[in-house]
Amino acid sequence: MEQKAQDLDREVKVIVFQLATEEYGVEVSQVLSIERVQKITRVPRTPAFVKGVINLRGVVTPIIDLRARFGLPEVEYTDDTRIVVVAVGEMEVGLVVDAANDVIDVPMSRVDPPPAVVGGVKADYLRGVAKLDDRLLVLLNLDRVLSVQEVAELGAMSW
Template sequence: MGEEIKVIVFALGEEEYGIEVEKVKTVERMMPITRVPKTMPFVKGVVNLRGVVVPVIDLRGRFGLVEVEATDATRIIIVNSGELEVGFIVDQANDVTDINSDDIELPPEVVGGIQAKYLRGVAKTDGGRLLVMLNLSEVLNKAELVQLEQMEA
């Protein structure tokens, strides 16, 4: 029997995704982002979050999806990725749900245009929804993490 995992559900376009709650620090409304030159295109810059400088990336841009203008529903999900806090811009953060680890299946090669390496799997919720679970260690690779750590300094 698998373990129950609490997951924050968020949307990019029509697709719903999940990140384990234990990896999420906070969910914030969109705020002013300071651009940082010479960064990867999906790195939008940094935000000052209660005195802490946090790099912010647009998940749409990271996954090669069409980037859109922020709306009132746009959120920044602040996650812990190793030693680093990173903000992910998402279209909306919907809710928190429980899934069983046994209900996470390996991802197909491409889900909604996103390569499988960025995904932990696809989870079925009790309500019959399918959630694409992110693999945070692949969403930001080691070289990118080093660049983001330098932005925090």
């Protein structure tokens, strides 16, 4: 991620969530809401990481399990499990995460380009890694987590 000098001075507000032992972040501007897990209706012939759909305030929203998307072992949902509803292009997509922890400001000057793999997650899905005092925060690139083609395919399905 190449950064211009003026970008290094700015901060981005991110939602911090947990997957396995790693902390990840998504820019608040892309997050529409954080929901408790509800009944997910399975949809046939979708990729394994697409858990199905939910009816969220009248909007049928596809649900992606980030553990499955990133090749991490799946676990039972708990009281801490959340669905982070994000905007990817023109679509709303729910991302199942182990827990949603925090909202923090991340100085762009503290964000390094991602290494090839972090916690088993390919660099393609990552925007960078923020070094914040005693923690590392992996920033997701939502446009890559769900490619344009995948979003188009999800959008074309008759939910």
